[in-house]
Amino acid sequence: MKGTIGMKYDKSMEGMIELAAALRAELGRVVIGQEAVLDLVLAGVLCQGHILLEGVPGIGKTLIARTAAATMALEYRRLQFTPDLMPADIIGTSMLDETGGGYKLRFEQGPVFANIVLADEINRASPKTQSALLEAMQERSVTVRGATMALPSPFMVLATQNPLEMEGTYPLPEAQIDRFMFKVVLEHPSHAELSGILEQSVGLGEPVARVVASAEALLDLQKACRQVVAPPDLVSFVSRLVLATQPGRPDSPARVRSYGRYGAGPRGAQSLLLAAKAAALLAGRFHAGIADVERFVLPALRHRVSVNFEAQIDGVKPEDLIQDALVYAHSHADQVPGLGPRAEAVAVPSAAAPGTAAGGGTPAAAAAGRV
Structure with a gap:
């Protein structure tokens, strides 16, 4: 060093x-x-x-x-x-x-x-x-x-x-x-x-x-990242989202059950929640929200979700199944205090402006185009 x-x-x-x-x-x-x-x-x-x-x-x-x-x-x-x-x-x-x-x-x-x-x-x-x-x-x-x-x-x-x-x-x-x-x-x-x-x-x-x-200083930054607050409702949201990527679950979205080969597991959920804390820190906040999860959901899960042969024929990608799981998680989520109850009300931080607060837009669609 x-x-x-x-x-x-x-x-x-x-x-x-x-x-x-x-x-x-x-x-x-x-x-x-x-x-x-x-x-x-x-x-x-x-x-x-x-x-x-x-x-x-x-x-x-x-x-x-x-x-x-x-x-x-x-x-x-x-x-x-x-x-x-x-x-x-x-x-x-x-x-x-x-x-x-x-x-x-x-x-x-x-x-x-x-x-x-x-x-x-x-x-x-x-x-x-x-x-x-x-x-x-x-x-x-x-x-x-x-x-x-x-x-x-x-x-x-x-x-x-x-x-x-x-x-x-x-x-x-x-x-x-x-x-x-x-x-x-x-x-x-x-x-x-x-x-x-x-x-x-x-x-x-x-x-x-x-x-x-x-x-x-970097080690202190890493400690600070883990100290960012993730409300219990947000933890529940991440858990519901990750479980919805698993094709073997009867309540998973239809395309996940039809086209999924396997979904994300506990390590994927851990990565996504920790990534949300990092997104909040980069956006200048001490607490993580749904927008932070949506900002990094694709890079955190795309390599942990696999599609079957039928999906490859029909042009369905892992990112498509993650989007469906995200919609499912929103439709079954309770309101996270201060962040709005649904995707339409959730703001997403701009990738080009890490020091600013969340901005507007549809987070899942924006994330797909960025990473």
Whole structure:
């Protein structure tokens, strides 16, 4: 990890909100476009979660990861996954060092021993190699020759994968992909964004990211995120929503029962509720609401909901079933105090303005277009 930055910050909730807003602003200054992705990356950092980014090469995944590490004074490592990559290339290897009295075994740490690890094109590697990284993600430690070694804290993996229809890919197993807090589908930049990227990249070059927070401050931010209040009615709403994605339940929406193969489980519900707390913190609030759930519902659940063969024929996607589950949860929800009883009355924060309060619009539809 890089040296601690001698930077003062306020540990109150108000101070944490200001620090989160400053981090988001610095990310947006360096990275042009991908506003929703930047929100999700910062939310993942606040929640100590890992993120799976899906998109074609060349749309800024590496820049996002590198900039996130730089703004937080964190150690960053990039690992290119290839078919011949071995688990030892990720975790590290034991080496023999010659000493005066013979030989001594020494462990050489692999690239996983960093704060932010970019696992580029993770679905290019074999399942055995994928599982080595995913196990480290879950346990936040590695075991070599019977000895367990903790990974740095904070620790986050940003894994990228090419769309599965591209040649030479190995789909991540269902149990392993569930370890990612978010799955984000990256879109191509708009005309204005692409023009800005071109002006920046072929001109004076990318701006240098400035350090906004130390690792110590980041740990305090993560604690503050968990202190955001989630009312009992909101917890019930998340539980009802996640259960409605399961096709085996008789009261699930019709399309879920017809087209679903499996739905989200407890880990998905945990991720969604924690993501709602992060969304509230980024929006400058101390309490989470339905709008915060809707803001991140698709990236939190899309990789945890699978459709059957009939759905693929009819063009029904996991996102469609999540939308149905969201409507179901609203139709069966009690009013959450201060937030309105139904989706039509719920405001959604703007992805481009994390420091502002919730704005208007239909949250589920807006979320589908953003992430």
